[in-house]
Amino acid sequence: MSPMRRLSYPSLNLVLLGCLLAVQIVFAQLSDSYYATTCPNVLPTIQAAVRAAVANESRMGASLLRLHFHDCFGGCDASILLDDTANFTGEKTAGPNANSVRGFDVIDTIKSQVESICPGIVSCADIVAVAARDSVVALGGPSWVVPLGRKDSTTANLTAANTDLPAPSLNLAALITAFANKGFTANEMVALSGGHTIGQARCTTFRARLYNENSIDASFAASLKATCPSSGGDNNLTSLDVTTPTTFDNVYFANLLNQKGLLHSDQQLFSGGSADSQVRSYSNNATAFAVDFANAMVKMGNLSPLAGTSSQVRTNCRKVN
Numbered sequence: 001m002s003p004m005r006r007l008s009y010p011s012l013n014l015v016l017l018g019c020l021l022a023v024q025i026v027f028a029q030l031s032d033s034y035y036a037t038t039c040p041n042v043l044p045t046i047q048a049a050v051r052a053a054v055a056n057e058s059r060m061g062a063s064l065l066r067l068h069f070h071d072c073f074g075g076c077d078a079s080i081l082l083d084d085t086a087n088f089t090g091e092k093t094a095g096p097n098a099n100s101v102r103g104f105d106v107i108d109t110i111k112s113q114v115e116s117i118c119p120g121i122v123s124c125a126d127i128v129a130v131a132a133r134d135s136v137v138a139l140g141g142p143s144w145v146v147p148l149g150r151k152d153s154t155t156a157n158l159t160a161a162n163t164d165l166p167a168p169s170l171n172l173a174a175l176i177t178a179f180a181n182k183g184f185t186a187n188e189m190v191a192l193s194g195g196h197t198i199g200q201a202r203c204t205t206f207r208a209r210l211y212n213e214n215s216i217d218a219s220f221a222a223s224l225k226a227t228c229p230s231s232g233g234d235n236n237l238t239s240l241d242v243t244t245p246t247t248f249d250n251v252y253f254a255n256l257l258n259q260k261g262l263l264h265s266d267q268q269l270f271s272g273g274s275a276d277s278q279v280r281s282y283s284n285n286a287t288a289f290a291v292d293f294a295n296a297m298v299k300m301g302n303l304s305p306l307a308g309t310s311s312q313v314r315t316n317c318r319k320v321n
């Protein structure tokens with residue numbers, strides 16, 4: 001912006017500043033050592049709890065990763081954890097979350113353990129971010145340092161959860177746009193989609209692809225039809241990565257090369273378009289995927305972290321203090 005232009009609009013700047021102050025939206029500056037003195041054992045405590053949860057049920061690692069993604073697309077502020085009440089509507093009933101997002105009980109367990117060592121210090125949003133990283137590591141994936149210091153929201157936005165989270169029916173261009181709206185490049189979108197190397201999806205999310213598309217391996221489709229009939233069985237589950245469903249690896253991308261993406265949105269990444277070469281590269285180079293995924297996760301964890309007086313460290317992750 002030129003100095004001339006800057007000088008032309010002082011009053012508009014003041015109005016904008018006034019609006020920001022009125023609703024007190026302040027973004028946190030995250031730090032790798034945020035709890036170093038206030039809760040030095042927080043990281044090992046979360047890691048042990050995540051390991052136990054994943055050892056009990058490997059899918060939980062996938063569920064905790066997705067919980068962080070779905071929280072962060074509305075700002076990494078634990079708004080997704082808030083329960084509905086008679087006078088409050090949270091995000092749990094949003095289309096992409098309802099009957100789908102899970103891991104709330106594990107977060108509650110971790111939160112109570114963390115509260116017992118450092119009461120009132122560690123936010124639910126930070127616990128979700130660390131649990132996502134520890135989940136990926138527990139299933140054999142890359143590690144990364146999680147910057148910390150997010151605060152928890154006192155509000156939630158159901159509309160935003162419904163409009164901003166990408167649907168499995170999206171084509172490549174729409175996937176790129178959905179992630180660009182949150183500041184990600186197309187390459188980062190492809191890397192993050194590699195989260196589908198673990199976890200499961202309901203029949204209702206891939207039925208249209210299964211019965212209407214040609215870009216699906218015939219024997220893969222035949223086996224899926226046993227769990228996902230053309231009608232009924234909506235909640236029947238199938239692994240997103242048919243080959244190595246409980247290992248965080250690059251095989252998701254090799255599946256795409258073989259027309260074995262489960263969701264329409266998965267196969268769109270390898271469909272003759274601009275993402276093909278990156279999918280091929282990740283399928284050949286596990287390190288390239290691991291490095292890009294870890295970097296993109298740090299970036300995702302930085303989406304609008306809260307600070308200031310309109311935010312708090314919740315005592316119970318399910319409700320505002």
Ligand code: HEM
Pocket residue numbers: 059061062063064065066069099100101102166167168169170175192193195196198199200201202203205240263265
């Ligand atoms: C690119 C756009 C994306 C779309 C359209 C999408 C869509 C979906 C859908 C439809 C499911 C199945 C939900 C159900 O049946 O209940 C799912 C599961 C999952 N997603 Fe995504 N997703 C996307 C990106 C991501 C990202 C960026 C991550 C994490 C980095 C992620 C991680 C997961 C995981 C781990 C599961 C399995 C969860 C479980 O088993 O509990 N997804 N996704």
Ligand SMILES: *[C@@H]1O[C@H](CO)[C@@H](O)[C@H](O)[C@H]1NC(C)=O
Pocket residue numbers: 053056057
């Ligand atoms: C272990 O996983 C099962 C689902 O497989 C779940 O019902 C149970 O609550 C879990 N137990 C613990 C202690 O997390």
Ligand SMILES: *[C@@H]1O[C@H](CO)[C@@H](O)[C@H](O)[C@H]1NC(C)=O
Pocket residue numbers: 085086087
């Ligand atoms: C909202 O409902 C909760 C109980 O769910 C109650 O404790 C609280 O006082 C109510 N707040 C208002 C403003 O009505």
Ligand SMILES: *[C@@H]1O[C@H](CO)[C@@H](O)[C@H](O)[C@H]1NC(C)=O
Pocket residue numbers: 157158159160163
């Ligand atoms: C909720 O999200 C929608 C869609 O992004 C946005 O238009 C609206 O302003 C948000 N509401 C609040 C109270 O922030």
Ligand SMILES: *[C@@H]1O[C@H](CO)[C@@H](O)[C@H](O)[C@H]1NC(C)=O
Pocket residue numbers: 226227228229232233234236
């Ligand atoms: C759900 O899948 C199971 C196999 O995993 C299958 O036996 C069952 O018939 C399916 N449900 C429906 C309604 O098709």
Ligand SMILES: *[C@@H]1O[C@H](CO)[C@@H](O)[C@H](O)[C@H]1NC(C)=O
Pocket residue numbers: 285287288291
């Ligand atoms: C794999 O990717 C890594 C990280 O981008 C890169 O350093 C390495 O040279 C690649 N290996 C091959 C064989 O291309």
